[in-house]
Amino acid sequence: MATCPTCKIGLQTVRQREGLYYYCSECNGRAVTVPQIRRMTGDRFAAGLVRKMNTATQVSSRACPFCLSSMKSFEVSDPPVTLDSCKPCVTVWFDAGKFEVLPEGVLDSPEEVLFTAAELEAKRKLQQDWALGEDYTTDASPDEAWKWIPAAIGLPVKYYTAEMSRRPWTTWSLSAIIAIVSVCAFPNLETVVKNFGTVPAHAFRYGGATFLTSFFLHAGWAHLLGNLYIFLLAGGEVEDFLGWWRFLVLIFSAAIVGNIFYVVSDPHSEVPGIGASGGIAGVLMFYTFKFPRARLAFFWLWLWFRQGTGWIRVPAWALFLLWFLLQILGAMEQMYGFSDVNSLAHLGGVTMGFLLWLAWRKLGEKKAVEE
Numbered sequence: 150m151a152t153c154p155t156c157k158i159g160l161q162t163v164r165q166r167e168g169l170y171y172y173c174s175e176c177n178g179r180a181v182t183v184p185q186i187r188r189m190t191g192d193r194f195a196a197g198l199v200r201k202m203n204t205a206t207q208v209s210s211r212a213c214p215f216c217l218s219s220m221k222s223f224e225v226s227d228p229p230v231t232l233d234s235c236k237p238c239v240t241v242w243f244d245a246g247k248f249e250v251l252p253e254g255v256l257d258s259p260e261e262v263l264f265t266a267a268e269l270e271a272k273r274k275l276q277q278d279w280a281l282g283e284d285y286t287t288d289a290s291p292d293e294a295w296k297w298i299p300a301a302i303g304l305p306v307k308y309y310t311a312e313m314s315r316r317p318w319t320t321w322s323l324s325a326i327i328a329i330v331s332v333c334a335f336p337n338l339e340t341v342v343k344n345f346g347t348v349p350a351h352a353f354r355y356g357g358a359t360f361l362t363s364f365f366l367h368a369g370w371a372h373l374l375g376n377l378y379i380f381l382l383a384g385g386e387v388e389d390f391l392g393w394w395r396f397l398v399l400i401f402s403a404a405i406v407g408n409i410f411y412v413v414s415d416p417h418s419e420v421p422g423i424g425a426s427g428g429i430a431g432v433l434m435f436y437t438f439k440f441p442r443a444r445l446a447f448f449w450l451w452l453w454f455r456q457g458t459g460w461i462r463v464p465a466w467a468l469f470l471l472w473f474l475l476q477i478l479g480a481m482e483q484m485y486g487f488s489d490v491n492s493l494a495h496l497g498g499v500t501m502g503f504l505l506w507l508a509w510r511k512l513g514e515k516k517a518v519e520e
Contacts, residue, residue, distance in 0.1 A: 154213070154214055160172060171214060176245060180215075182239050183202075183239045189253065201234075202236055204223075206221065209233040215240060216309065230247050291446060300448035305446065306445065307446075309444050317385035323384075327425055330366065342366055346421025348420070349415055350417050352412045360405045360408045363423045364401070366423040379433070380432065383436035387439065402501050403428045404498065406427070406431075407491075411497070414483075424491065424494070427498040430476075430494075441464060447460070476496055480492040
């Protein structure tokens with residue numbers, strides 16, 4: 150569902166004889182595609198609007214209603230209004246009253262053929278976006294240079310700038326605590342893991358506290374940094390949607406259920422389970438269902454040599470589906486003793502994340518009603 154960049158509620162689809170647009174019943178703003186604007190204003194105004202969109206450099210504080218990437222702001226002189234647009238989605242956002250002041254026009258310029266082609270392409274892309282989420286595309290590198298570092302080792306990066314109502318202090322604080330505890334444990338890791346990891350054969354040591362203490366321990370730098378990166382990638386937006394206390398309930402309940410899955414799979418095992426990945430799996434599940442079309446990107450070296458750009462962009466739902474299938478295979482290998490990765494904890498975390506999504510998925514709508 151398209152989301153209002155101001156009110157954070159779902160937009161209503163309004164169909165008229167000339168086409169359709171997406172309307173916010175709270176602030177009266179609307180998202181309108183360029184083909185629809187062309188039908189209303191004619192080629193001359195629409196051509197100027199597209200030129201403004203293509204050359205806009207000022208990053209807006211608002212996110213696109215469709216792909217959630219930051220829009221670009223630009224000014225139109227006649228009438229004098231400031232608008233926000235998303236070039237990839239061919240969409241312009243109008244605050245209340247701004248769309249109504251656009252001039253009326255006719256399709257009589259030589260650019261009509263070009264706009265007809267753009268209209269067909271926009272329709273095709275919108276159909277793909279609604280049916281499949283963000284389509285698979287290769288594109289230029291992200292704006293932030295630092296994203297090359299995680300991408301170089303195979304980690305996904307965000308292809309958009311998330312707009313949040315508040316800073317994700319809980320995500321940052323919890324990440325810092327995990328890092329500090331894990332690093333302090335590294336010098337005596339074997340002893341610490343034996344005492345505070347989740348051991349199925351002794352699952353209820355310390356009154357079951359190891360179901361939580363194991364969350365803060367990691368087997369090494371790669372384990373720690375990988376988990377923290379994924380947590381920071383998705384955690385902030387989930388925290389922004391849920392609020393801090395629901396967010397903590399999500400991650401810690403997912404971690405506990407993940408450990409329960411591990412214990413139940415082999416109750417006599419003496420192998421300790423550690424890591425925050427069970428809880429993070431719950432956050433990933435929630436993130437995917439809340440932002441299924443969020444754009445994530447990978448860098449593939451062979452694409453660089455073949456096409457001149459190594460970046461491939463995929464929607465969050467597709468990436469999560471691939472990861473989930475790998476966890477199922479990993480759990481099977483784990484149960485047969487062929488893998489040391491605790492994929493069962495990941496599946497437990499996903500299960501809890503899905504249950505809490507069912508319970509809280511309409512939280513944003515309830516907030517809007519209360520306000």
